[in-house]
Amino acid sequence: MLIYLNLAAVLAVTGYALYLFFQIVYSRYLFVKLGKKPEFELNLKERLNSVLVNGFGQRKLFKDKKSGLMHFILFYGFFIIQIGLIEIIIKGFIIGYEFPLGALHKYFSLMQEWTTFLMLCGILYALYRRYGEKLKRLQLRRDIKAAVVYIALTTLTLSILLTLGFETVMLGHEPDFVYAPFSGVIAAVFSSVGTTAGTVLFFVFWWVHLLTVLSFMVFVPQSKQAHELFALFNLFFKKVGPVGRLRKIDFEDEEAEEFGVGAIENFTQQQLIDLYACAECGRCTNMCPASGTGKSLSPMELILKMRNHLTDKGASITSRTPWMPVFAFKDARANQLALQGGVGANSEVAAAIEMPNLIGDVITEDELWACTTCRNCEDQCPVMNEHVDKIVDMRRFLVMTQGEMPAEASRYFHNIERQGNPWGTNRNERIKWREGMEDIIKTVDENPEFDVLFWVGSMGSYDMRSQRIARSFARLMHKAGVKFAILGNEEKNSGDTARRLGNEYLFQELCTQNIETFQTYGVRKIVTTDPHAFNTFKNEYPEFGLEAEVVHHTQLLADLLKEGKLKPTKKVEEKVVYHDSCYIGRYNDIYGSPRDILRAIPGIDLLEMERNRENALCCGAGGGRMWMEEREGTRVNIARTEMALQVNPTLIGSNCPYCLTMLSDGTKAKEVEEQVQTLDIAEIIEKSVEF
Structure with missing residues (x-):
């Protein structure tokens, strides 16, 4: 008799537990289904x-x-x-x-x-x-x-x-x-x-x-x-293709009422699975440059706040379903109505929950603009959640739908639209950086038989410090016999920063114009010193029609060394600590070639920071932060510079004009610019090559 009573009790308890379990899981399924089909x-x-x-x-x-x-x-x-x-x-x-x-x-x-x-x-x-x-x-x-x-x-x-x-x-x-x-x-x-x-x-x-x-x-x-249930689905349904590639917006869609994401249900279903897959392990926030320097952004809290918002809003939207678990509601009145049940309670349930706005109430604008898009959070995430695309989607809503953005971002867009560069300098001065070197740096019109197009970028064209990098790299290519050319004043901005600041329309406009220019001159191979342009050309432009090989200048230099076309012979007695830029490293998994170059230079003692390779801390310039003031916490570039100085280098090496600017500013702020140089890889190898 006791056995039968035990069996009855087990069946009753197990049945009720399974009923509750499937209710909750089904409700989460319904909440995810609120999103747009990817x-x-x-x-x-x-x-x-x-x-x-x-x-x-x-x-x-x-x-x-x-x-x-x-x-x-x-x-x-x-x-x-x-x-x-x-x-x-x-x-x-x-x-x-x-x-x-x-x-x-x-x-x-x-x-x-x-x-x-x-x-x-x-x-x-x-x-x-x-x-x-x-x-x-x-x-x-x-x-x-x-x-x-x-x-x-x-x-x-x-x-x-x-x-x-x-x-x-x-x-x-x-x-x-x-x-x-x-x-x-x-x-x-x-x-x-x-x-x-x-x-x-x-x-x-x-x-x-x-x-x-x-x-x-x-x-x-x-x-x-919940990550035990959703993680494997998240890993399977995640975006395929290049990491960090942003979703394309179809501006030809006449039914679109807004651009970007201003409501939780306007994310894709794949993006919403992320929210329930989060393990709350804190790895993302622990590595985030914004969070680590006292900014309001915490990637983990961003995901969790969005998850709770989806659960609350999903409960109100789908309250008519009999599968809705009563404990999904946080509002006391809604709980009571849900317990009472019945069709008549449904409208009251929805009315009882006053939903906050996703942007402003749930996620603050300061959080969104603090992101450097470095992907350190995504690289660390064990369930491969994607934080950056959600942040950029919400930036897009602010910029393109509501017209709200920091003054610096507005000024950046205006300068790009008006003169094609972030400073608003006359667009016809883009080619001036090559003055005195016209014999080796020719335009595509002057050298139509070129093999490689050197994309100089706005930094290399207008920023005086970055111009020195462009000239060093040009001399090295000439020394190695590379047949290259530049676009000169026909070159425009790559649009990468505009895209990550949320102005997708400006990005697509620049992208289309650049691809047309490449096609006009039959460009088959592009090399650039700018990791941001490199990444967007290599991983994002093909979606819009680009068909060309894209390499970063450190890759090309490493190849020229292997082929014996460049031979570093002069000793460079320096203790070099190398900084991995985000868009070469985490976005494109390039860690070896810059180090191979440095090891090939006689006299170099190569050092490593505590955080290097995929764990490297961002310099603070990505995601448009190069053009914006840091008003919260300490400056990211100072934190990165301090990491570099901990290993007592005489030189900090970089592969990105943005990073170099930030690190140079860092050494000045720490008052060590006389003792510690900041140079690009191209400038370092140039010291060792006989011309």
């Missing part, structure tokens, strides 16, 4: 690779090796113990039940016990990292839900061992210290309580385990653990 490219191989490498392989998590190993154990341990969970549940109805594995069952038992023990160790280590070591990124968000996860998982693992231990006592068996070492110890310790007490304790911990499993199942989709 353009979906199958690219099955790339998508499956993303799931295998970053999902099952946990690649991003191992950027922090300690946390990576801990999470790896918990991830796979959780799957493994679910097999044992089935056996444990059956034990509650069939005393002494074991899977019919014969002699192999003892090995199954051994695996389950060690997996459970290792999971418990992993949980305790996670507790230590958060509450003992107080790991910085885990202190970013301290709420009760984090503690609930640790309590639930600890209870889950301990109850397994206690259930198995007291089963041994209940059955009067001898403890097995070989194949059931941990439950065996428990059985040995409590063997004196007798079979009756052992039976009671077996069922107590059996129920504790079952209720913990079911409660945690209902808790998961409402907490940060």
